[in-house]
Amino acid sequence: MQDQALFEYVLRLADDSLILGQRLGEWCGHGPILEEDIALTNISLDLIGQAISLYDLASELEGAGKNHDQLAYLRFENEYKNVLLVEQPNGDFAMTILRQFFFDAFRLPLYEALMQSPVAQLAAIAAKSVKETRYHLKHTSEWVIRMGDGTDESHERAQAAIDHLWRYTSELFFEDNIDEQLQERQLVPSLKGIQANWMETVKAVLSEATLTIPTNNWKFEGGRQGRHSEHMGYILADLQYMQRAYPNMEW
Amino acid sequence: MTQAEQERRFLDKIDREIKIEPNDWMPDEYRQTLIRQISQHAHSEIVGMLPEGNWITRAPNLRRKAVLLAKVQDEAGHGLYLYSATETLGADREQLMDDMHSGKAKYSSIFNYPALTWADIGTIGWLVDGAAIMNQVALCRTSYGPYARAMVKICKEESFHQRQGYESLMKLCNGTPQQKAMAQDAMNRFWWPALMMFGPSDAESTHSDQSIKWKIKRFTNDELRQSFVDATVSQAEILGLTIPDPNLKWNEERGHYDFSEINWEEFWQVVKGNGPCNKERIAARLKAKQEGLWVREAANAFAKKRAMKKSA
């Protein structure tokens, strides 16, 4: 192992992108309007692209000679380190958009900070992804506002999605000794600052959308340690199907 | 100007290869034929997203997943583009979609066949996008301007899809025996439905004559089908795949490949709604429409509120 802590850190980023991209891919062909079908697919595509770059970097840091597909496809469930938020089911359009909004509002300041990282490859991935993420956040923010300030039904659906997903948002800022170590080495930013930035975005958008922030702050965590929700197994069953059924083949 | 005069000027433009544009006078039947054909094409793009979309979550590696996402996204874009072309003729997107859901309007029957294995994805790209290109290249010179221009853009992307599909099959055909068998199985299932994509034989085709006269269509169904077979045989040979037709043979005299008669019984059954996936495809589109209703209402309500705020 070249750099265990940095490997773990990059893997977490990669898994977040992969699993959320995978979830969004389920929408393809089923969107509420053609334009949104295209937009959701586009976000999915960006996330899969980011995952490829991040897994490439992770595999280099691991130094075990695994390629990005082996990392993405051939681990066991408890070896995936994504947050629980991204594995939650698509639900209705409001649930998907709110899940994406919470994630984008976290990813944008994180990428902005990572652009300054002395780990050149990580900074490069962040610089490329920051543009995509800025567009995603703009898109999801607009929809949150539209739904919140649209009809009674859309308002209720959006609020219900917020109330449901809120419990998964604190995990976005989960830190353990991996983060501490890397922060000490000044390779990555503290998530405290990112969280403040996230809260500002969330408050501004929800207030414009006439939606409210839940008061219940009970936290759901575990993804970063590989403890997932019941949904994860099904996601992996689809994701890994070909690689498991036809091992060691090239596609 | 009298109706007769207008009609003469219209036909004169067609003769001189001048494109008909949205605000030009056109015979009502010309307009209806175009709306029917373009919307049918648009529906095909949208329904076509379903068999392939169903493999996005199961794509065997990240690069293939990204390529497939991009492809299906392109198809949605084609649908959007084509619906816009129908709107230039005064049609309404929602109404056209309702006509598809009710079975009144058709889409390409190829998408009523299931995508069962990963090899189907490559095969769809190669054969189905390939057959579509054969149809659509001819349509780049169609007489209605917006349709012709849409086709030019769409054809570029379809050729890209076809190359990617072919390349993906190449991987399987150069892979393990299991992969090769998967590719052959897909070929066996998709060959005949792909030939059916060109529609009924010229003798049976109800719309062909007038469409050719108006230069909406440039070639007949059978001519296009023949071109497709002629172009595809050598591609199959390179892959090492067998085309499932014992009568497929080069005919020196005609300068074309001979091939067996299509199973027209199956063709008409699928067109009538009895293909393996007709019900599922329509149900999926209908569900998307119904579940998306509140989203569209929200967007409209919001737009209205904002417009009111502005004018206030």
Ligand SMILES: [Fe+2]
């Ligand atoms: Fe297309």
Ligand SMILES: [Fe+2]
């Ligand atoms: Fe097409």
Ligand SMILES: [Fe+2]
């Ligand atoms: Fe295509």
